[in-house]
Amino acid sequence: MSDILIVDDERDIRELIGDILQDEGFTTRLAGNSSEAMAQINAEAPALLILDIWLKDSKMDGIDILKTVKRDNPDVPVVIISGHGNIEIAVAAIKQGAYDFIEKPFNIDQLMVVIRRAMETSRLRRENQKLKRGEVKQAQMVGESPAFRALLGQLDKVTKSNGRVMLTGPAGSGKEVAARYIHAKSNRAAGPFVTVNCAGVAPETMEAVLFGRETPERGVEPGLLEQAHGGVVYFDEVADMPTGTQSKILRVLVDQQFTRVGGADKVRVDLRVISSTNRDLEAEIAAGRFREELYHRLNVVPIAVPSLADRREDIPLLARLFIAECNRAQGLPLRELSEEAEALMQTMLWPGNVRQLKNLVERVLILGDGTGPIEARELPQDTAPEQEGEDRVVLSGQLATLPLREAREAFEREYLLTQINRFGGNISRTASFVGMERSALHRKLKSLGVVTSQKAGARVARVEGDMEEAT
Numbered sequence: 001m002s003d004i005l006i007v008d009d010e011r012d013i014r015e016l017i018g019d020i021l022q023d024e025g026f027t028t029r030l031a032g033n034s035s036e037a038m039a040q041i042n043a044e045a046p047a048l049l050i051l052d053i054w055l056k057d058s059k060m061d062g063i064d065i066l067k068t069v070k071r072d073n074p075d076v077p078v079v080i081i082s083g084h085g086n087i088e089i090a091v092a093a094i095k096q097g098a099y100d101f102i103e104k105p106f107n108i109d110q111l112m113v114v115i116r117r118a119m120e121t122s123r124l125r126r127e128n129q130k131l132k133r134g135e136v137k138q139a140q141m142v143g144e145s146p147a148f149r150a151l152l153g154q155l156d157k158v159t160k161s162n163g164r165v166m167l168t169g170p171a172g173s174g175k176e177v178a179a180r181y182i183h184a185k186s187n188r189a190a191g192p193f194v195t196v197n198c199a200g201v202a203p204e205t206m207e208a209v210l211f212g213r214e215t216p217e218r219g220v221e222p223g224l225l226e227q228a229h230g231g232v233v234y235f236d237e238v239a240d241m242p243t244g245t246q247s248k249i250l251r252v253l254v255d256q257q258f259t260r261v262g263g264a265d266k267v268r269v270d271l272r273v274i275s276s277t278n279r280d281l282e283a284e285i286a287a288g289r290f291r292e293e294l295y296h297r298l299n300v301v302p303i304a305v306p307s308l309a310d311r312r313e314d315i316p317l318l319a320r321l322f323i324a325e326c327n328r329a330q331g332l333p334l335r336e337l338s339e340e341a342e343a344l345m346q347t348m349l350w351p352g353n354v355r356q357l358k359n360l361v362e363r364v365l366i367l368g369d370g371t372g373p374i375e376a377r378e379l380p381q382d383t384a385p386e387q388e389g390e391d392r393v394v395l396s397g398q399l400a401t402l403p404l405r406e407a408r409e410a411f412e413r414e415y416l417l418t419q420i421n422r423f424g425g426n427i428s429r430t431a432s433f434v435g436m437e438r439s440a441l442h443r444k445l446k447s448l449g450v451v452t453s454q455k456a457g458a459r460v461a462r463v464e465g466d467m468e469e470a471t
């Protein structure tokens with residue numbers, strides 16, 4: 001549901017709006033009277049309805065259609081088109097639940113601002129409802145890089161067992177997506193997947209949240225562990241679990257049962273536990289912040305989720321996935337990626353990993369103008385790799401201080417390191433991109449002291465002798 005239904009009895013107007021929206025990358029449907037409009041809505045609710053108030057030759061006027069839509073499809077935002085002079089009716093329509101109105105004659109910019117805002121508000125509302133119901137859509141796992149395939153291979157191995165899995169990896173790298181993947185492929189797929197956000201729950205309420213509560217006033221309130229019965233409980237950022245709760249969880253893992261806060265009876269649960277952390281748990285244990293016994297119980301199968309920098313090959317694929325998602329969910333334009341934008345994305349620093357990439361794509365689509373390919377100039381320039389603190393040659397400043405031969409070598413080394421890492425260590429693809437024969441590239445790398453090695457399942461390049469591997 002990413003299309004927009006335009007209802008107006010004036011053919012010129014509905015076609016004009018339709019053309020504008022199509023140019024902006026939306027899919028549209030048109031209706032010239034109330035019966036056509038209702039037939040379209042009943043066939044499939046649109047993502048947005050643009051509705052003229054006055055409809056000639058119609059059984060229902062715009063307000064009647066609005067009331068019906070708000071009754072049967074309350075999530076569909078409605079933008080009213082009102083003629084000059086019937087503003088009061090438009091205001092009344094807003095009271096009936098319309099999102100906003102535009103007045104004829106309108107200009108394209110005005111129209112687009114209202115439509116984008118309406119789509120965004122409705123998306124946020126839907127997302128909120130999903131979050132409240134705890135059924136955040138299962139994200140797709142996308143990637144083809146060696147590091148990603150190695151991860152999938154490990155995940156596939158654990159799907160059929162009941163073993164506890166500890167996912168480690170930096171923030172935003174896709175640990176929760178990986179946990180959902182295990183759940184979806186396991187024999188618990190029909191059971192619930194319940195996330196416990198260990199960093200987001202106040203320590204004093206953590207136990208009630210996990211184990212539930214029993215009070216005379218409210219009776220039994222089941223906690224998250226009970227809600228996850230028969231399925232998977234995912235402890236997100238487990239290092240943030242208060243130490244008191246850690247001991248209690250440990251007991252639950254040993255006994256497979258617990259009592260609700262304020263209750264006396266034992267509650268038995270059948271759970272599979274998956275945890276995640278972006279911290280070094282062994283250091284947390286050494287610092288006395290994490291219970292070693294719990295660590296060993298949770299860490300039965302450790303699986304490392306690679307950072308985005310370790311799977312740069314996947315960036316174009318992921319970016320395209322997010323463009324398609326933004327189009328489906330928010331009606332943002334379905335744009336291509338130019339070759340330059342793709343290359344720049346593959347060489348940027350990504351401290352926020354896949355989440356950062358997803359946010360960037362969304363921002364570019366919202367702020368960008370036009371429907372052509374996304375260009376490199378639309379991407380933020382401040383995320384280019386920083387040189388400080390890295391054991392690499394700084395291109396600009398320092399180069400000026402070197403004799404030509406050394407400067408050229410420094411540049412070639414830097415350039416080739418970047419390209420090889422972009423192509424996941426694949427020399428053939430790098431050679432074809434940089435325009436060299438494979439064997440010549442090998443010789444060149446050798447003379448520059450660049451070697452490739454395996455890291456997190458991916459091949460990476462670095463300068464021979466450097467301790468720090470290039471990213």
Ligand SMILES: Nc1ncnc2c1ncn2[C@@H]1O[C@H](COP(=O)(O)OP(=O)(O)OP(=O)(O)O)[C@@H](O)[C@H]1O
Pocket residue numbers: 139140141142143169170171172173174175176177178236276278318321354355358
């Ligand atoms: N392989 C992937 N394919 C598609 N989308 C992905 C992939 N990995 C991550 N994402 C998306 O990136 C975002 C971050 O993923 P996720 O929440 O799983 O990361 P995380 O490592 O659990 O983060 P945090 O530690 O900050 O909670 C999500 O929107 C998710 O849908």
